[in-house]
Amino acid sequence: MRTSIATVCLSGTLEEKLRAAARAGFDGVEIFEQDLVVSPDSPEAIAKLAGELGISLDLYQPFRDLEGVEEAQFQKNLKRAETKFQLMARLGIDTILLCSNVGTATISDDGVVVEQLRRLGDLADSYGVNVAYEALAWGRFVSEYDHAWDLVKAADHPRIGTCLDSFHILSRNTDLSRIAEIPGEKIFFLQLADAPALTMDVLSWSRHHRVFPGEGAWDLSDFLTRIAATGYAGPVSLEVFNDSFRQSDTNRTAVDGLRSLRWLEASIADTPGKAAESQQSAGSAGPGSALDLQPLPEVEEPRGINYVELSTDDLGTLTRQMHQLGFQFIGYHRSKPHVQLWLRGQARIIVSEVTEEAGTTSAPVNGTFLRGIGFEVTDSQSAMDRAALLHAEEVPRDQAHDDEVLRGVFAPDGSEVFFHQFDAATPAWIKEFGHDHDEQVSHIDHVNLAQPSNHYDEAVLFYTSLLALHAQSSQDVPSPSGLVRSQVMSSTDGSVRMPLNVSPQPNAEAVAGRGIGSVVEAYPEHVAVACEDIFQAAATALSRGLDFLPVPQNYYEDLDSRFDLDLEFLQRLQENHVLYDWDEHGEFLHFYTSTIGSVFFEMIERRGDYLGFGAPDAPVRLAAQHRKNSQRGA
Template sequence: MRTSIATVCLSGTLEEKLRAAARAGFDGVEIFEQDLVVSPDSPEAIAQLARELDIGLDLYQPFRDFEGVDEDQFEKNLKRAESKFGLMARLGIDTMLLCSNVGTATISDDGIVVEQLRRLGDLAERYEVNIAYEALAWGRFVSEYDHAWDLVKAADHVRIGTCLDSFHILSRDTDLDRIAEIPGDKIFFLQLADAPALTMDVLSWSRHHRVFPGEGSWDLSDFLTRVAATGYAGPVSLEVFNDSFRQGDTNRTAVDGLRSLRWLEASIADRSASEARGPEGSDSTARLDLQPLPEVEEPRGINYVELSTDDLGVLTRQMHQLGFQFIGFHRSKPHVQLWLRGKARIIVTEVTDAANTTSAPVSGTFLRGIGFEVLDSEAAMDRAALLHAIEVPRDEAHDEEVLRGVFAPDGSEVFFHQLDRSRPAWIREFGHDHDEQVSHIDHVNLAQPSNHYDEAVLFYTSLLALHAQSSQDVPSPSGLVRSQVMSSSDGSVRMPLNVSPQPHAEAGAGRRSIGSAVEAYPEHVAVACEDIFDAAATALSRGLDFLPVPQNYYEDLDSRFDLDPEFLQRLQEHHVLYDRDARGEFLHFYTSTIGSVFFEMIERRGDYLGFGAPDAPVRLAAQHRRNAQWSS
């Protein structure tokens, strides 16, 4: 499948955008007119740069406000078009995007529009240019793709075809069945964009909130399958208007875009050949060359969580207070320890000057990485590489387990561990495993920079086959915190992704290990246990600094659930919070935060599947007060 990206998706100059697209691995780009207009380089120089980068120039866009006008204005529009055709010849681009008229159309007459398209086609023939006519969702008289196709079909000109843009079609909730009527060779270009489900005017939605495929709410797999079935064989391009993308790192956004296309391509690559047949009467024999990715199943659990710290004593004391047992130091890495509480495995890496192999300062306590249990670790790593994830460099002795992983968008590390029903083999590198408690990691809560939140959702969806649940907003003293859970179907892996209202450092490979000391928003590891009161009593006896819970919370709890007074008293004495739904109960307590990490101990009763969402504002407010005390 030929991949392309509109330069409007990316930040930077036109030259920087071309280099980023080529570096990411795109086959071509759409030149957005404004990018060329503001460039100091001539069209010939841009064409030469594209040749040097071995990247095609697939489309020149947009050409606006052309059809549906009176004859005097139409003649002026033809001259304007001819000027652009000459410019395209200098660039070496043979396809122009014609948007349905928004601002100057005065004639709502399909017959006149058809004749004007035909005359434009005659002019385009002289320059060997193809015109891809697109219905803008807010077009004055043409706003639906099927209407645009009817006009193109009636024009019946070899140089006039249509452009299908997923945003303009799906944002209007248009019936997609008529896509099957369009011969693939009359679709001159295909543009893809996803979008979150929002209730707002379509123009603002389009200009500010488009995202890459897999990062929004639409079923683009179905959309692309329908287009592929027409016999379309041209570029599959991204056209995404997004404020964050145009302010972010150019290279990173380009990689995220290509990852979204490769994931989308793979999601339909295994469809039957019968679904890819063109419509009856189509003489097109070309097809999209859809390439699959190595198949991976959902992870079956969390093998371990790794924390890095420059405050080893404080962190390990807190883990001891929670009932974790120290297993030993790594036999070849003396700054690395293993702590267990049943199947909840925490690797603690002490950050010291001797252990620091980077040139940047390392400080604080932060969540460094997660190991996932997968059925085929090699396939998972191969898939990650094809989705342009960056591999984590790792030193290993000759007799140690070979572990491979990649950097997540937030800079944390994701490792793939071959599923082993017994204790993982790598534990032997720390000594003997003797913890027999019934406990495991229930979920890991990760903080995400707001400008890369959608990228993280796509990352975990495409690499690990996790599912994004409905997002919700949680109130905090600093504003609303957006939270979205990524999970496996059976719930063995749960990862709430949170976007805090506070600023974050720019994410990137290795940011956590070489970045600032404390994240603006804390992250945590939730450990499941059999008896929350026993765990809390142990923690109390060992002097744990619990996150304080106000008396007002327990009074409100009593009013909401009408709890037994003795049970309510027990909750309060043990600093335990409580939630209940029709399926079961959820009991949990929080520790104080060390650096940017804290722990949560939980007990699920019955079939409770949530995360105690009603209690989240209590935690956020308590953490806010603690932070204010420490900073004053």
Template sequence: MKTSIATVCLSGTLEEKLQAAATAGFDGVEIFEQDLIVSPNSPEATAALAAELGLSLDLYQPFRDFEGVDDEQFAANLTRAEAKFQLMSRMGMTTILLCSNVATATIDNDEVVVDQLRRLGDLAERYGINVAYEALAWGRFVSEYDRAWDLVKAADHPRIGTCLDSFHILSRGTNLSRIAEIPGEKIFFLQLADAPALSMDVLSWSRHHRVFPGEGSWDLTDFLARVAGTGYAGPVSLEVFNDSFRQADTQRTAVDGLRSLRWLEAATADQVSEDNDPGSTSGTPAAAGAGRVRLDLQRLPEVAEPRGVDYVELGTDDLGALTRQIHQLGFRFVGFHRTKPHVQLWRRGQARIVVTESAGVDPVESEPSGAPTGSGTHLHGIGFAVADADAAINRAILLQATEVPRDQAHDEEILRGVFAPDGSEVFFGNGTGIDPTWTEEFGNVPDDRRSAIDHVNLAQPAHHYDEAVLFYTSLLALHAQVSNDVPSPSGLVRSQVMASSDGTIRMPLNLAPRSAETSTTGGYPEHVALACDDIFTAAETAVSRGLDFLPVPENYYEDLEARFDLAPDLLKRLRANNILYDRDGSGEFLHFYTSTIGSVFFEMVERRNDYQGYGAPNAPVRLAAQHRRNAGR
């Protein structure tokens, strides 16, 4: 599948954008007109740079406000179009995007529009240019893809085709069935963007909130499969308008964009293959055109959802404070690593924490920008138990992830991992539900308690948040759940859970308020939640060992008493142990928090019956208590 990206997706100068697209591995680019206009380089120099970088120039865009106008305005529009055709000829470009008229259209008459499109086609023929007519979702008279197609079909000109843009189509909720009517050769270009589910005017939604495929809420696999079913064989391109993307690192955004296309390509290949299977009962709407697919859709190594969390690794330069708190939570010390004396393993049942003392340890030179450094206590990485570690790492590398360099002795378990968008590490191990073989490198301390890592809560910088969603979706086959906003003293915290279907893996991704990111009191912390089968025994053990609990205000328990009909003895025990409580129709959730060390704290949880949440009503209590503690109040 030929990949392309619009230069408007990226920050920087046009030259920087071309370099980033080529380095990421894109085949071509769309040239956004403003990027060319503000460039000091000539069109010929820009085309030469693209050729040197191995990039094709796939689309010149946008050409606006052309059709549906009176004769005088139309003559001026043709003159303007010819100037653009001449410019494109200087660059060796052959396709231009024509957006449906938004500002100057005064005539809502199909015959007039068809005639004007046909006359534009005659002009384009002289220059060898193809015109891809696209219905903008806010077009004055033409705002639906099917009407744009009807006009193109009526024009019946070899130089006039259509452009299908997933945002303009899906944002309006247009019925997709008519895509199958369009011959692939009349689709002159295909643009893709995802978007979060928002209730706002479509223009603002489009200009500020588009994201790459897999980072929003739309089913782009179905969309691409439908287009592929027409026989379309041209570039599959990204056109994303997003304020964060245009402020982020150019190269990093380009890599994220290509990862999204490769993930979508593989998912679409799987769907098309299923639709082509004579024994398939999928019944997908795209199946009707599956036999006409001409896109070269490549698959990725298949991975199943992780079987569990093998371990969480914490880096620290305050070893005494961290290991004391881990011990207070009931963990048992397993031992030091046999060749790495600054690394130790602690366990509580199937919950394992690897502690790496960072004082005196040099950071890895190849870590990406934003990776955890040697100072403070921080969440350094997560090890996932997977069915096939080799397939997982191979898939990750094909999806543009950067492998973590790791020194290991010849007799040690081979563990491979990649850097996550926030700079932490994600490792893959062949999990079997029992102690993995790498733990033998620390010693052996049996522990059959029913305890495990319930979830890991990760803080994400704003400019990497959408990237993180795609990262965990595409590499680990996790699913993004509906996001929630939680109030805190620093502002709203956006939280989106990445989870496996069976709930074995739960990872809330928190987008901290910007005030928290720049806070001098420690920023926004991350935490590891530990499951137990008796929260009160865990709390009593922690009390006996001197744990510094995060205090819960009395006002909370008075409100709890009003909201739930709790037995007085239960309420008393909750108060005495700083335990919070929640209940829904499926079960109960009891939990307590520790104080924060560096940027990490712990949560102990007990789930009763089938409670699947995270105690969301209690999150503001925790955030306020942490804010007071950080501020010294």
């Protein structure tokens, strides 16, 4: 499948955008007119640079407000079009995007539009240009793709085709069945964008909130399958207007974009029914007319969390808290004296002390932070191969000759994701810390990750495409600093749960050094550990002097009003700093520790089939953490 990206998706100059697209691995780009207008380089120089980079210039866009106008105005529009055709010749581009008229159209007459499209086609033919007519969702008289196709079909000109744009089609909930009527050779260009489910005017939605495929709420697999079935064989391009993308690192956004296309491509190629249907239908259009859909190595959802690794420059404080929670120190790594293993049943925490002598990172590190997660997968080699094809960067890892070979990649937030071959027995790497046994029935229930706001959508795609996790509906949680956006990534059976949170006001004092020297917002993350008896866990923690996150009296009074709880049980909750939630499936009991650096722990007990995370209690936790931070600052 040939891939392309519109320069409007990326930050930087036109030249920087071309280099980033080529470096990421795109086959071509769409030139957005404004990027060329502000460039000091000539069209010939841009064409030369693209050739040197090995990428094609696939489309020039946009050309606006042509059709549905009086004859005098149309003559002026043709003159304007001719100057663009001449410019395209200098760039070496043979296709232009024509948007349906939104500003100057005064004639709502399909016959007039058809005749004007045909005359534009005659002019375009003299310059060897193809015109891809696109229905903008807010077009004055033409706003639906099927209407645009009817006009193109009626014009019946070899130089006039249509452009299908997923945003303009899906944002209007247009019936997709008529896509099958369009011959692939009359689809002159294809543009893809995803979007979150928002209720707002479509123009603002389009200009500010588009995202890459897999980062929004739409079924683009179905959309692309329908396009493939027409026999379309041109570029599959990204056109994403997003405020965050245009402020982010150019190279990183380009990689994220290509990852989204490869994941989308594989979602069709990996599904035999879809692939066969699209290839069979496309095959009828003639040799070479079908999209060349390539699969990725198949991966199943992870079976669980093998371990969590924490890095710290305050080893004593962190390990004291873990001891208070009932974790048992197992030992030091045999070849890495700065690395420890702590166990509580099947909950495994690796603690790496960050010191100058340890040499664990080339960047300065302050505080305690979540360094990485090990996931249990059915085929670690396939998982790593898939990650590499999705352009994830491998984590360099020092290991002795007799250490287990572990491989992983950097997540968008700079943390590390490792793939461990699933084994019902004790993981092989544990022997590198010695051997012990813990009778407690405990495991890591979920890991709550903080995400930099400008890479939040990238993180959703990363965990979806690499680990086959599913994004649940997002929600906003109130805190003293504003709303915290939260979205859970999970496996189908719930064995892996990862809420992704975006803080409302990023702390300027970021934690540096995670992963490859990236900057991570210092917003608290936490590890939630499941236990059989929350009150026993709390009693152990109290006896060992744990600094619980305080819960106000008002919370328990409100709890009493919301639930019909036994007074003795309510008192027991309060005495042990335990919070409570209930739904029709079961109960959820939990308590929090104070924060060390940017990490805290949560101990939980699930009763029945409760699957949530105690969302009603999150504002209590956020307010308590805010108070403690304020007191610390004072």
